[in-house]
Amino acid sequence: MSRQALSWGRLPAPEQRLIKLGSRFDALPTTTGSLLPYGLGRSYGDSCLNGGGALLGTRGLDRYIAFDRDSGVIEVEAGVSLGEIIELALPQGWFPAALPGTRFVTVGGAIANDVHGKNHHRAGSFGHQLLGFELLRSDGQVLHCSPTANAALFAATVGGLGLTGLIRRASLQLLRVPGPWIRGSSERFGSLAEFFALSAEAEAASAYTVAWIDSSATGANTGRGIFIRGNHAEGPASYAAPRGIRLPITPPLSLINPLTLAAFNALYYRRPAATARDALWHWQPFFHPLDAVLEWNRIYGPHGFYQYQCVVPMQDAETVIGEMLRRIAESKLGSFLVVLKTFGNMAARGMLSFPRPGATLAIDFPNRGAQTLALLDSLDAMTMAAGGAVYPAKDARMSAAAFRQYFPQWQAFAGHVDPRFSSSFWRRVTEYPQ
Amino acid sequence: MRRILIMGATSAIAEATAREFAALGDALFLVGRNPDRLTAIADDLRLRGAAQAETWVMDACELGAYPALLDAATQRLGGLDTALIAHGTLTDQVAAQASSELMLAEFQTNALSHMVLCTELGNRFEAQGHGCIAVISSVAGDRGRQSNYVYGSAKAAVTAFTSGLRQRLHPKGVHVLTVKPGFVDTPMTAAFRKGPLWAMPATVAKAIVKAVQKGKPVLYTPWFWWPIMQIIKNVPEAIFRKLKL
Numbered sequence: 126m127s128r129q130a131l132s133w134g135r136l137p138a139p140e141q142r143l144i145k146l147g148s149r150f151d152a153l154p155t156t157t158g159s160l161l162p163y164g165l166g167r168s169y170g171d172s173c174l175n176g177g178g179a180l181l182g183t184r185g186l187d188r189y190i191a192f193d194r195d196s197g198v199i200e201v202e203a204g205v206s207l208g209e210i211i212e213l214a215l216p217q218g219w220f221p222a223a224l225p226g227t228r229f230v231t232v233g234g235a236i237a238n239d240v241h242g243k244n245h246h247r248a249g250s251f252g253h254q255l256l257g258f259e260l261l262r263s264d265g266q267v268l269h270c271s272p273t274a275n276a277a278l279f280a281a282t283v284g285g286l287g288l289t290g291l292i293r294r295a296s297l298q299l300l301r302v303p304g305p306w307i308r309g310s311s312e313r314f315g316s317l318a319e320f321f322a323l324s325a326e327a328e329a330a331s332a333y334t335v336a337w338i339d340s341s342a343t344g345a346n347t348g349r350g351i352f353i354r355g356n357h358a359e360g361p362a363s364y365a366a367p368r369g370i371r372l373p374i375t376p377p378l379s380l381i382n383p384l385t386l387a388a389f390n391a392l393y394y395r396r397p398a399a400t401a402r403d404a405l406w407h408w409q410p411f412f413h414p415l416d417a418v419l420e421w422n423r424i425y426g427p428h429g430f431y432q433y434q435c436v437v438p439m440q441d442a443e444t445v446i447g448e449m450l451r452r453i454a455e456s457k458l459g460s461f462l463v464v465l466k467t468f469g470n471m472a473a474r475g476m477l478s479f480p481r482p483g484a485t486l487a488i489d490f491p492n493r494g495a496q497t498l499a500l501l502d503s504l505d506a507m508t509m510a511a512g513g514a515v516y517p518a519k520d521a522r523m524s525a526a527a528f529r530q531y532f533p534q535w536q537a538f539a540g541h542v543d544p545r546f547s548s549s550f551w552r553r554v555t556e557y558p559q
Numbered sequence: 560m561r562r563i564l565i566m567g568a569t570s571a572i573a574e575a576t577a578r579e580f581a582a583l584g585d586a587l588f589l590v591g592r593n594p595d596r597l598t599a600i601a602d603d604l605r606l607r608g609a610a611q612a613e614t615w616v617m618d619a620c621e622l623g624a625y626p627a628l629l630d631a632a633t634q635r636l637g638g639l640d641t642a643l644i645a646h647g648t649l650t651d652q653v654a655a656q657a658s659s660e661l662m663l664a665e666f667q668t669n670a671l672s673h674m675v676l677c678t679e680l681g682n683r684f685e686a687q688g689h690g691c692i693a694v695i696s697s698v699a700g701d702r703g704r705q706s707n708y709v710y711g712s713a714k715a716a717v718t719a720f721t722s723g724l725r726q727r728l729h730p731k732g733v734h735v736l737t738v739k740p741g742f743v744d745t746p747m748t749a750a751f752r753k754g755p756l757w758a759m760p761a762t763v764a765k766a767i768v769k770a771v772q773k774g775k776p777v778l779y780t781p782w783f784w785w786p787i788m789q790i791i792k793n794v795p796e797a798i799f800r801k802l803k804l
Contacts, residue, residue: 147746148569148599150593150596150599185746189606189607190602190603191602191606213606213607
């Protein structure tokens with residue numbers, strides 16, 4: 126396998142082999158070197174890469190197994206994507222209870238990263254809708270794991286970054302919905318204080334809440350943005366999903382620079398559609414506006430990009446995130462994809478789960494080498510000081526020390542790692558001395 | 560609604576094609592060797608909209624078992640009007656040129672079994688006055704090449720056989736479709752390096768279903784294999800024998 130960009134950030138990938146799986150009844154391939162399950166490659170950094178080893182391509186495990194239209198329980202092979210679950214279940218009135226920012230994610234990947242959606246305050250993360258899964262370990266054992274059966278392995282595998290073995294099938298409890306529509310509103314806010322007030326007020330009545338932040342705003346405007354809230358709702362009977370467009374080539378340099386960024390952010394913030402009191406969205410543009418642009422990650426040019434997503438505890442969130450935004454605006458290295466959201470208090474089910482009570486900030490950074498890495502390190506210092514955490518699915522560079530602080534259960538987790546499984550991320554945060 | 564027999568139903572192209580038929584609400588009778596995999600595929604196809612998805616375990620090389628198979632399919636589906644013959648093996652050319660026994664076994668799997676089944680199906684469909692037989696041949700059957708002429712000549716036999724059968728059955732209202740895929744990214748070709756000419760099974764599957772619906776006689780899929788094979792077929796033997804294709 127060549128040095129293709131295999132993770133979403135398009136940073137150079139290490140040399141590794143891709144072995145495609147076709148049947149959930151097959152044993153693990155007998156190959157030398159370590160293994161790592163690989164789905165749709167929407168992890169941004171190296172948590173889905175396995176330099177020097179092999180990736181087990183799970184997209185061939187894409188069969189539906191069972192779906193109960195009355196109870197909303199669906200069982201699928203691990204390579205089925207959440208978009209494919211929606212295709213089957215939504216016409217029957219069911220929807221994933223926790224849906225991340227893209228529908229191009231496999232069920233196995235959603236478990237391995239314990240992904241979260243805009244309704245974390247209500248539904249928790251992916252692990253909360255997971256009824257159970259089947260795990261194939263490299264010693265040949267096939268284990269059924271659920272919150273009550275093989276509970277420790279369940280807790281290690283939810284958020285376990287694919288390191289505990291191969292998930293072959295899983296069953297989920299879906300959420301009853303009236304149809305494909307979301308009704309809600311969108312409004313501008315001028316500061317982080319306003320965001321937190323809006324968020325606290327909206328969470329009681331709205332299933333989904335999220336904010337876009339203008340990362341180039343400075344001074345008194347720091348932290349301004351657009352707040353969006355919504356609930357599943359009735360709507361028109363028919364809707365033709367727009368066809369996705371594809372960025373056909375990777376431009377020779379990043380299209381995101383301080384000039385385009387400031388212009389975009391100012392326009393985006395001031396556009397009339399930013400304030401809509403009573404808006405009706407189809408679920409696709411509401412949850413996944415970026416899925417309409419296939420391979421949007423190419424806009425960052427040949428050097429790729431980093432994403433930084435952190436969560437900080439609520440009591441210091443306004444101060445710490447304000448400090449981060451000032452730092453990012455000053456650096457002029459930020460991007461237009463800046464998302465702020467609060468997590469609810471539901472305890473995660475995974476030992477390595479990222480979601481925890483607090484506020485979470487996600488932002489893209491075009492890869493400009495050392496200066497970008499230095500900025501990210503300074504954000505890490507703030508996250509660590511605040512007792513927060515950084516999301517491994519989005520990371521390509523956190524230090525081992527930072528990882529160990531963010532995920533205090535990492536040693537207990539390490540005891541559940543399958544001896545034949547590993548990843549570039551895992552070796553980076555566990556093996557290399559700091 | 561079509562009532563469709565699918566031979567080699569666990570192969571990637573057959574499964575992808577079955578998904579297209581399932582989405583149209585067709586009834587399917589799936590034949591393959593591995594019962595677990597067949598059951599998993601049948602469960603999936605029912606959820607994708609198949610009116611029916613039955614399974615039947617057999618080895619496609621048991622040529623004597625075909626009449627019983629066709630009886631069972633007809634009975635379980637309440638009739639039979641379409642068949643997709645998609646089983647096969649990708650022959651190891653070096654091994655097959657070293658052993659007459661292996662060469663014969665490969666011919667059995669990739670040519671004779673198709674021809675026997677086409678004979679049985681052709682006669683039944685002729686008698687009922689309608690039906691469609693879609694057979695997966697290959698662009699490899701268009702000209703024998705040193706790198707895979709055992710597989711290629713088996714496919715050439717399938718191509719010639721289905722061509723004749725098509726002529727015979729056309730006036731009787733029976734459609735015979737010869738499918739000639741190029742390189743397809745499947746478990747069968749897992750060991751090959753993939754380039755721009757490689758297609759995904761889903762792409763090939765969509766083209767097959769369209770060709771079945773339109774009554775097309777020969778399908779090159781993806782389409783660009785037609786001009787490529789016109790060139791390869793027309794290279795003079797004097798030059799061709801010196802090439803390393």
